[in-house]
Amino acid sequence: MKGVHQSAAKASSSPGTLGELRTEFGFKAGVSGAHTARTMMLADITALLVTAPKEAKREDFNQLIVEENVLGKRTTSNRWLTARHLADLYALDQSVTVFRLLRLFWKADQSSRPMLALLCAQARDALLRLSAKKVLETKPGETLTSEDFVNFFNHELPGRFSEKMTLSLAQNVAASWAQAGFFRGKVNKVRTRPVVTPATAAYALVLGYLCGLHGQLLIESDWARLLDMPRDQVIRLAQEASKRGWLDFKGAGNVFEINFRQLLTPKEIQASHGPN
Numbered sequence: 001m002k003g004v005h006q007s008a009a010k011a012s013s014s015p016g017t018l019g020e021l022r023t024e025f026g027f028k029a030g031v032s033g034a035h036t037a038r039t040m041m042l043a044d045i046t047a048l049l050v051t052a053p054k055e056a057k058r059e060d061f062n063q064l065i066v067e068e069n070v071l072g073k074r075t076t077s078n079r080w081l082t083a084r085h086l087a088d089l090y091a092l093d094q095s096v097t098v099f100r101l102l103r104l105f106w107k108a109d110q111s112s113r114p115m116l117a118l119l120c121a122q123a124r125d126a127l128l129r130l131s132a133k134k135v136l137e138t139k140p141g142e143t144l145t146s147e148d149f150v151n152f153f154n155h156e157l158p159g160r161f162s163e164k165m166t167l168s169l170a171q172n173v174a175a176s177w178a179q180a181g182f183f184r185g186k187v188n189k190v191r192t193r194p195v196v197t198p199a200t201a202a203y204a205l206v207l208g209y210l211c212g213l214h215g216q217l218l219i220e221s222d223w224a225r226l227l228d229m230p231r232d233q234v235i236r237l238a239q240e241a242s243k244r245g246w247l248d249f250k251g252a253g254n255v256f257e258i259n260f261r262q263l264l265t266p267k268e269i270q271a272s273h274g275p276n
Contacts (some may be wrong), residue, residue: 014054017222018129019211024271025212026091026098026123031160033125034088036169037081039130040121040176042114044071044082045090049106054094061092061096089121097268098123101206102264105246118180118194119203119226130156131173135182136225144187146170170214183229196227201237202246206260210272 021027051070052061064070065083073079086092091099102120106113122129134152138144149170153161161169177183181194201224208223218224224234234249238258242249250257261269 004187019213019217019221021123021206021211022272024097025210025268026096028033028124028126030126031157033127033129034085034121035127035164035172035176036161037172038085038089038119039172040089040117040125040179041082041086042117042176042179045086045089045117046113047071048086048092049103054103056092057096058087058091058093060105061087062094089124090117091124092152097210097264098207101186101203105199105203108142109197110205111196112199113194115178115194115196115200115227118176119200119207119223121176122223122226123207125154127169127172128176131177132222132226135177136228140191140193142191143185143188144183144191149174159222194228196229196237198237198244199246201227201234202244202263204245205238205241205258206263209258209260210264210268212272215258216254218258 021029023029048061048064048071051064056064062083065073065077065086066079069079071079071082073082082094090102094100094103098120102116106114122132131152132147133156134144134149146167147170150166153166153169174183174189178185178189182192183189184192204223204227205218208218208221211221211223213221213223219231219234219238227234227237238247238249241247245262246260247262248257248259259269264272
């Protein structure tokens, strides 16, 4: 099992591509994730954030889900499970950086929400993060099945899960990527391009920044690769995000200066990049 652990850890935080996954900002490393049991639950997180007050904390979300049943679950046990899995995927606490930023962009642009949810779930679910390798190497128009994802996880994490658990993981991961706009179709999923906006790009880049990346590394990081578009389009969206006041962007050639003083506190900036 030691080799399995090392394989998953390497895949979830490759040096220079993801940066350092800082738990104080809400990132999760490790070798597990909510996708062994659920998808990224886009419909649930969408309905929940419509209802929750701006400054809601974890206990407030638990009350909404369990006691007030705003998500319409039939049993109390299902409500508790839903609350737990949503917290695993999104933190559900305004004091957690990745979730605070998710809510900011969520409110700013409705069309961005599927990709914003995927990006936050990527930050918090190592298994979903690992699956990006398979999805991003698949070209638009090509087809993937649950069996393809099963084979992928068996190759990347041999012996980690039972056959039944691997199938559940494969199906849930495939569904999450479809919810985000990377696939269409139920059984045979045909690769498509997701809707990517300046808000989506800003969130992807700030996640990379919180992991200690800067400059060109931000533009070429695995966080930016999740936008599924050429580098020049990422730059264009970053420039548009700058115009909207979400970040500061200066760049020419391969030299970029990108910061997030508008989004992050001085403490968050110092923790991720050290003193100025």
